Amino acid sequence: MTEDQLLGPRAHGGACGSAVLKAVAEDFQVDEVLDIPLSGAGEHLWLWVEKRNLNTEEAARRLARAAGVPVRNISYAGLKDRQALTRQWFSLHLPGKADPALARAEDETLKILQSSRHQRKLQRGAHSANGFTLRLTELQAEHAQLDARLERIKIDGVPNYFGLQRFGYEGGNVHGAREYADREELPVQRNLRSRLLSAGRSYLFNRVLAERVAAGSWNQAQVGDLLAFTDSRSFFPAGEAECSDPRLAVLDLHPTGPLWGAGESPAAGVVQALEMQAAATEPSIAKWLAEAGMKHERRILRLPIGGLSWHYPEPDILQLEFVLPTGCFATAVVRELVSLAGQTDI
Known part of the structure; x- marks a missing residue:
């Protein structure tokens, strides 16, 4: 693709x-x-880690081996690019244990820049x-x-497209999602299942956003839209008054598009019609996502x-x-x- x-x-x-x-x-x-003040005490060791050409999951495995704990004891807020220089937080659950010697996890691809104890583990999506x-x-x-x-x-x-890396080389993850959807099956392997479901949802979202960009409405609220603030996962319907909200002009408030799941689009009018039409171009994927238990969520169309x-x-x-x-x-x-x-x- x-x-x-x-x-x-x-x-x-x-x-x-x-x-x-x-x-x-x-x-x-x-x-x-990450806007979380660390207490300096607790059974979780938080690490500020610099990675070079190393993905997040491999970094977590290396930290687990060095600490002598299962990889399930390692938490992080989000996945970062492999082909990059990235700095991100990890937490290690170490109940009743002293800080481990982690030097053997470090080399030219991984450096521990800072460490601190805290009462709670790092949750996925915790970074702001x-x-x-x-x-x-x-x-x-x-x-x-x-x-x-x-x-x-x-x-x-700019339009808030999901990037090409979400879809794999030449769209391989979308092809994989279609194959499983056509067979009405889910991958047994957890990581593969998560990757293909994510690719399917992202592809349908991009199709809706592409239509809105082509129509010139990607950054304009329309009656029937569902609006959301930049850093909020909640949304609310747009009527005539909401379409004139001054927060739209300063990029605090945005129209949203669907992250597909069970049921019809909760948008209304022409907006719902467009979203349902986009889903109809990939009916097997839309049905597959719903039957996989995905809930309908929203993502802002405009990226400030x-x-x-x-x-x-x-x-x-x-x-x-x-x-x-x-x-x-x-x-x-x-x-x-x-x-x-x-x-x-x-």
Whole structure:
């Protein structure tokens, strides 16, 4: 499957040029933002870990081996990219145990930067945001055009597409979801089941968002929409009054799209019709998600970019810094700027 099939049209016009992302790990840096004060005491050891070209699950396994505990005793807030330089929190459940010697978990791919005790374990999704520092190299684009596009993105945000990495190489996870859906089966392996269900939901969401981008309504509330604040999982219906809420203009409040599950879309009117039409293009996946016990949830269609700044360390390098809500993809920002030369799975 192509990028356009998995995502959808750009909102701010064609790519300004081309560039390379992730030539080295340092070109894609992610810092987890966690607003939890640690007490310094308790049976959970929290670790601030820097990882280079190492995925979160492998880091958890290495910490478990070094600490001499089962991997189920290791918790983290979210998964981070493998091909990147990332800093994130882990917690180790160590009831009645002293701090273990963890030096053997460390090498050039994993460094423990800080540690502290706390009464509770780190919960999935506990972080409030992710901070990004990206370096686009081999840049072939006019700086003035990029600057104008970035100024527009700072004001309007970008479509909140799920990134290509959610779908696997050439959309392999979507193909897998279709195969299981057509057989009306679920994978036995837990990790595979989770990955394919997630890919199916993400693909249907992207189809809805693509239609809204094409219609120019991805960043505009319509009667029948379900609205949500940037950092909230709850939503409420939009009537005429809600469509004029001033918080929409300042990117605090947004229209949402479906994370598919049981039942019809809870949206109304033309919005519900569009969402049901998108589900009808993949009827077996929509039915499969519902029968798998997935509940209908919502995701904001518009992605606000916090603290966006940029500069050019060299004429052919663009460095970006910004903050995104959890579960959102930095590549959604990059895609509105440039095409990534020769890179199809980032």
